[in-house]
Amino acid sequence: MLTKRIIPCLDIKEGRVVKGIKFVNLIDTGDPIELASFYEKEEADELVFLDITASWEKRNIIIELVEKTAEKVFIPFTVGGGIRNLEDIYYLLRAGADKVSINTAAVLNPLLIQEASLKFGSSTIVVAIDAVKIDSDWEVVINGGRTGTGLRILNWVKKVERLGAGEILLTSMDKDGTKEGYDIKLTKIVSENVNIPVIASGGAGKPEHLYEVLIKGKADAVLAASIFHNKEYTIPKVKEFLWQKGIEIRLAGEKIRSEKNNG
Numbered sequence: 001m002l003t004k005r006i007i008p009c010l011d012i013k014e015g016r017v018v019k020g021i022k023f024v025n026l027i028d029t030g031d032p033i034e035l036a037s038f039y040e041k042e043e044a045d046e047l048v049f050l051d052i053t054a055s056w057e058k059r060n061i062i063i064e065l066v067e068k069t070a071e072k073v074f075i076p077f078t079v080g081g082g083i084r085n086l087e088d089i090y091y092l093l094r095a096g097a098d099k100v101s102i103n104t105a106a107v108l109n110p111l112l113i114q115e116a117s118l119k120f121g122s123s124t125i126v127v128a129i130d131a132v133k134i135d136s137d138w139e140v141v142i143n144g145g146r147t148g149t150g151l152r153i154l155n156w157v158k159k160v161e162r163l164g165a166g167e168i169l170l171t172s173m174d175k176d177g178t179k180e181g182y183d184i185k186l187t188k189i190v191s192e193n194v195n196i197p198v199i200a201s202g203g204a205g206k207p208e209h210l211y212e213v214l215i216k217g218k219a220d221a222v223l224a225a226s227i228f229h230n231k232e233y234t235i236p237k238v239k240e241f242l243w244q245k246g247i248e249i250r251l252a253g254e255k256i257r258s259e260k261n262n263g
Contacts, residue, residue: 003248004214005045005221006235007199008228010035012051012081015062017229030229032065036073039228042235044075045250048169048223050101050128051081063095070096078126078169089116093124101169103128104142107149107156110163117164126199127160128169129153131186138186145173153186154193161194168194169223172202179205179226187217199223207233207241214247 010017010032017030036047049069051062066079079092080101089100100120106113106127117125130145131138131153140151157168170190172183182203191198197220200213204224213219227233239249 002220003250004219004242005199005250006210006239006242007046007048007221007223008035008039008044008235009048009050009201009223009225011225012049012062012065015065033068033072035229036069036077039235040073040075042228043239044235045221046075046098047073047077048101049077049079049081049097051079063091066092066095066097080126080128080169085112086115086119089120089125093120099124099126099166101126101128103130106160107140107142107151110159113160113163113165117166122164122166125165126167126169127165128171129156129160130171130173131183132173133183133186141173153190157190157194161196165196167197167199167220169199169201171223175203176201177226178203181205181209182213182217182219182222184213184217187213187219191218191220197221207238210238211242211245211247214242 012032017032017035032049039047069077076098078099078101079097080103083089083100083102084105092100102112113125113127130141132141138153140149140153140156141147142149160168168190170187172186175181175183180203182200187198187200199221200217200219201223204210204222204227206227210222210224213222228235242249
């Protein structure tokens with residue numbers, strides 16, 4: 001069984017970590033570098049930085065923030081927001097990002113996925129997909145959820161994989177920030193139709209939600225923000241819960257296993 005990953009997400013606006021509901025009504029939740037350092041100590045498997053207004057505002061992500069984070073944090077981290085071309089990707093990777101996440105630019109220019117995966121390696125290219133429920137299907141939206149595309153989710157995820165993406169970061173706009181649980185149906189249908197890892201995002205409110213999307217939604221990793229930022233749950237506690245449920249997890253999971261074996 002492959003290990004599952006727990007990934008805190010830092011949504012960034014104007015250099016600060018924010019969190020809202022369905023990408024609106026944003027509340028300041030802290031300094032990104034301090035939070036990144038905290039999550040490394042908490043034994044997060046990875047981190048994701050998303051500059052959530054960069055694409056809408058047609059500007060580049062804050063490179064200095066990436067550089068400062070890379071100096072302080074040694075777990076893998078993915079950076080997204082405002083990426084438009086290969087040059088943007090190059091500068092983010094040079095600044096210290098381990099992976100880049102492209103969303104709006106990938107929809108507007110799908111060949112960017114292919115070009116980037118060939119130039120930098122598919123393992124560094126994450127395609128982020130924001131989806132909204134439309135009747136019995138889901139539509140892909142861009143520009144921080146502000147703009148519909150007419151793309152249906154399965155058509156897009158299959159194309160993304162075909163073009164060389166290494167991972168998919170899948171966010172349910174309907175669930176984002178609600179703490180009501182992930183969109184299990186959405187995650188499952190995507191996971192069952194691609195052969196690359198799917199990171200589930202949007203709706204985490206308690207450890208049971210993470211368990212459900214990993215098992216029922218067949219996700220390879222879970223992204224969460226509010227439950228960790230607000231200190232409602234710690235990553236070690238969540239990992240212990242998942243381990244007790246029989247899910248293979250990294251880092252903290254190994255410590256839990258050794259403790260159980262020694263006990």
